[in-house]
Amino acid sequence: MSSPLHPLPAEKEDTTINEFLEQLEQGRGVSPNTVRNYRQALLEFKATVPDKSWWALAPSDFKAYLYSLARAQKLGPSTVRLRFAALRTFYKQALREGKIKSNPVADLSLPKMPRRLPVFLNQEQVLALLDAPRKIWAKDEKRIAAGGKKKTRRDAQNWQMLRDLAWLELFYSAGLRLSELVTLRRRDFDLAQGTVRVFGKGRKERLCPLGGPAVHALEAYLDACPFTGEVLFVSSRGTQLNGRTIQLALKRYLAAAGLDSRLTPHKLRHTFATHLLDHGADLRSVQELLGHSQLATTQIYTSVSVERLKRVYDRAHPRA
Numbered sequence: 001m002s003s004p005l006h007p008l009p010a011e012k013e014d015t016t017i018n019e020f021l022e023q024l025e026q027g028r029g030v031s032p033n034t035v036r037n038y039r040q041a042l043l044e045f046k047a048t049v050p051d052k053s054w055w056a057l058a059p060s061d062f063k064a065y066l067y068s069l070a071r072a073q074k075l076g077p078s079t080v081r082l083r084f085a086a087l088r089t090f091y092k093q094a095l096r097e098g099k100i101k102s103n104p105v106a107d108l109s110l111p112k113m114p115r116r117l118p119v120f121l122n123q124e125q126v127l128a129l130l131d132a133p134r135k136i137w138a139k140d141e142k143r144i145a146a147g148g149k150k151k152t153r154r155d156a157q158n159w160q161m162l163r164d165l166a167w168l169e170l171f172y173s174a175g176l177r178l179s180e181l182v183t184l185r186r187r188d189f190d191l192a193q194g195t196v197r198v199f200g201k202g203r204k205e206r207l208c209p210l211g212g213p214a215v216h217a218l219e220a221y222l223d224a225c226p227f228t229g230e231v232l233f234v235s236s237r238g239t240q241l242n243g244r245t246i247q248l249a250l251k252r253y254l255a256a257a258g259l260d261s262r263l264t265p266h267k268l269r270h271t272f273a274t275h276l277l278d279h280g281a282d283l284r285s286v287q288e289l290l291g292h293s294q295l296a297t298t299q300i301y302t303s304v305s306v307e308r309l310k311r312v313y314d315r316a317h318p319r320a
Contacts, residue, residue, distance in 0.1 A: 173214035175272030
């Protein structure tokens with residue numbers, strides 16, 4: 001969820017919540033992060049009505065909770081909506097199973113999200129970012145050589161540099177989410193065909209084409225990587241590279257490229273989508289490549305392209 005929720009003590013666990021989350025995880029394959037966030041959201045709500053059964057709650061109970069979040073706790077629309085996403089999913093499941101006759105949160109009016117256009121990099125900025133690992137490695141190599149360190153130390157750093165080049169290329173070439181990238185396996189790639197099989201939200205599978213530079217970067221990394229396990233991107237110990245490590249490395253590369261180090265991996269996904277649309281890709285194809293279930297989610301990127309064209313027009317047209 002957008003802001004951390006405080007886990008409740010284990011003794012306050014609710015068997016109804018546990019059963020729901022188990023069904024959600026097994027039946028729909030939702031991510032561990034979603035399961036954890038749903039658990040916390042449901043427990044926090046239930047703590048406000050401890051003496052009532054889940055099946056005896058009325059719409060007024062949820063209206064009071066909504067008022068408490070938005071007014072008393074002054075939480076933003078995105079945080080409020082994410083908490084109610086857990087409640088809505090919970091009651092949809094209960095309705096399907098016949099535990100309730102009507103969904104008490106179905107008609108609740110939630111605060112609207114402010115319309116924000118996705119932040120993205122231009123093509124020159126992307127090239128600078130993709131060159132950043134080489135730039136940093138070259139500086140480190142000079143420093144190590146000047147210090148008289150062994151060549152094996154430089155070789156160790158070299159394969160990790162190639163690894164980072166590969167995941168940067170993948171972010172931009174395939175528009176992956178961070179969670180999708182860190183869980184990739186070597187068997188997911190067909191480098192001869194230039195494709196990668198990706199498992200997105202809800203374990204939905206999609207096939208993403210890769211550009212030539214991404215394929216070459218992956219081949220170089222795999223040739224140099226000293227580990228041969230199933231996981232694609234590994235740490236210096238051979239274990240799966242975690243998302244936090246990638247986020248911190250990205251900050252370093254953004255700074256080396258002279259870019260805003262606060263940009264996140266998801267901004268590279270925005271960049272991927274925006275550049276495709278700028279160069280003539282149709283919206284449906286971009287939707288499939290991103291793994292969006294709803295076309296409306298993808299349409300936000302058309303607004304980015306239109307806004308950019310307007311700025312170009314205003315700068316260039318004599319009668320703008």
